[in-house]
Amino acid sequence: MINVVCEILTVAHEAYEFLRLKFPSYEKEGNIFVNIDFDKNILEISCDFLKKKVFIAKCETLKDKKVLIKQILFENFENYFEVKNKWGILTGIRPTKLAFKLLEKNSRTEAENILKNTYLVSDESIKLIMNIVDLESKIIYPLNKNSYSIYVHIPFCPSKCSYCSFQTLKLNKDVIKKYVDKLICDLINESKYFKNPPRSIYIGGGTPTSIDIYYLESILKTILKYYGIADEFTVECGRPDTINFDVLNMLKYNKVNRISINPQSMREKTLDLIGRNHTISEIYNSYNLARKVGFNSINMDLIIGLPQEKYNDVEYSIDKILELNPENITVHTLAIKNGSEIYDKNIKLSSNIDSIIEMTKDKLKIKGYNPYYMYRQKRMLGNGENIGYSKNGFESIYNILIMEEKHSIIGFGMSSSTKIYYPDENKLKTIMNFRNMKDYLSREDEIFTVKKKIYEKFDF
Template identity: 40%
Template sequence: MKLIIKGEYELYKREIELIFNLFKEEDDEIIFNNQSDDKNTINFLYQIKDGFVQTDVEVNVDEKHFFVSHKRKLTDTNDKTKKKLIKQVISFVWLQTLERLTGKKHDWGILTGIRPTKLYHKLLVQTKSYDKVNEILKRDYLLKQNKILLLQEIVKRQLSVIPDLYSLKNEVSIYIGIPYCPTKCSYCTFPAYAINRKQGAVLDFLQALHLEIDLIGKWLKESNKKVTTIYFGGGTPTSLSPNQLNDILKKLAYWVDFHTVREITVEAGRPDTISKEKLAILKKWGIKRISINPQTFSQRTLDIIGRKHTVEETIEKFMLARKLQINNINMDLIIGLPGETLVELINSLNQIEKLNPESLTIHTLAFKRASYITKNRGEFEIINRDEIVKMMEYSRNWTKEHGYSPYYLYRQKNMLGNLENIGYSKENNESLYNIISMEEVQTIIGLGSGAVSKLVPPNSETTSRIPNPKEPKVYTENVKELTIKKIKELNKIFLE
């Protein structure tokens, strides 16, 4: 399907493209051209009149001819508010147009952002009523009932797990990014460099990370700032040696009293990086939550996506962690991996049932621009939209039947089926960091290569980001200067 877009679209092309991408099949495209003579045209007109914003769309496509119109009352003449309302009205009428044109329904309505639960929290604070929030999501955002109820369930769970979720802005959490893995998976765009070929660079990186921990640790002490959670990600932190892991934790513990931190998580995502010695180090420092991420229990798929470990190794390392009494383990699965269907998902969930981890995160494959799988999509067998929806529905039912409840959710661009990633857990085993990070309720200080600091001022809803360089060499060469700048920004939101 090729559609020619005409009319008053110039300021809102991005919104038109985002909604179109929700329906787009492989060969579909839209072309913005007011001069085109093509007969397959969609004409946009928006106006502000008598206190209302109105958008009208006229459709002439493949002998289909119809009009769609929508308007909303303009309650604030502020330019920013006005522009936001116009975007919503255009997205609303465009979604209705495409649903009518294609016969497809989009459960997430006009929401294209990655944090729909954050919107739910915001509306809940404003209305203090779940019913009112649900009504707004249905009326103004066109969410379908299944997604509204999913969001409500997650938000209620989050507020049960962290009752003071809305009053954490004067504390901080820490994210530490270790940019190394044994190999890079074909779907991955995270900072993840093959560690075996870079031992010299690893030592330089660790020296820089220790410096950054010292500088930020000193600021934490001087500002008397409490740390809520700590999360080690990457990459795969357990790619480091036992001594290297121990030295990082020792350095961090010098500045932060681990006994006052609500949760510390270490990603041990790749089973081929886990050893008895490394798990013992984590236990020594009181770390109670780790992730061991199979992504799938199909050996064929693991080989295709470049994960150099076996299914048996995943099971073996999980049992090793259990033997060492690590009793809060998360596992990740990705639905939609190359060549996989509902059959492979059922097999993976059967294995999950046997292992019985405390939490399970179900990801939907996303075609990230920089990943190998996206750049070489023709090499991989990818299932269709209907199959991926069935797989997601199966996983939702399976988790419910096995005592797992959803507690956080986020979406990404270019996800198969326009679905979502959902974190499930058994009661009292939720990741506090995941909730805090996704809902952006407090500042997260990012340390290490590729880590992003998200600054959330205590008295403002405005957030800002300070990324560390992804490339370890660039990070290593600039860490002192970048950290001093970061501390200046932290002082602005907390001390000035």
């Protein structure tokens, strides 16, 4: 157990998250206790390998207190970390967002020095962050208050993968019909506040292509009719067993110009273990069919750290994906999430994650893929990261915009969120849709009431 006591709850939370990242095994076993007392300026550490009292310097702001406490924990625990130190004291999911913020007030050299000396980030990770910032800047700037993108959530899946914690629903024709009818109604009702076409559109899930082709096409046609054609229109096909000629041809006809076909692994045994319910041959067949239909922007996902997969297994998978030569490859480090089968059953996972991550980076670099967006999650194996790679000119607009939060994204469907960006204040307002089907179908008008008050202040 990791236990942090502090009268300032946000400081306690940040300290806990930091220790959980550095000592993943202690979340369920062992004991690390930290007591933070700002009145007495003392931090006490007590665990089976370290007992210590440390003086805390005076801090004026809450931000400074959070940073200082994590710096103290880093200094005292560094020799005992269970995972490689790449990210210093950073616990947030968007390191590049911090870099953008630093660059708004500092030179590049100053920003890099702050990342290194204040946040204790490694030189390797700073280089990764800055390379991504350079690529993302071309998409993000100039900022435009009245530009927006659309996200539509389809929460249905053929089966639930063992690593998944999303609120995905099994395929049910009656529920799907009610959901799509409500979704289309929402799209039409809100369209009156949008005069210009979106910059990007992303249909995600779940597995959007798992629902009947008629329903999916109805959603696409509604978007095109009421919002217009976007520069980038992505549909997550995700599961190869949901892809066929009719589906791909329909997507292409309805202006979709980017799709995802996600193997996660190219080992048949692994697919069976994680409940993917598709075969390796279906991955090849769906990919080749997408090329024949005319898709020239395809993303493929790979997950590092899946059950029973070792270095050679991941190397085999990345080599096979590289042979296919997709425009985007997203490499995820497995995150152990509450509610997933892997978490609930405490399934044993790979231990040499760092070397596997570095291997994928090297192979992708050699083949001409550049990291263009990146994010982290809680409980990631090896304190790793998720990185999207692309060939030059094929960076996903939506992935960059959703990650850096300097652009309004309008969310439709259960569990989606609408994020409205105010450039003058560099502020983001988030409105969450209901996270369960019953409330979404019966109470979504409550959310629309909140959203339209905001829409009226913009010229979308």
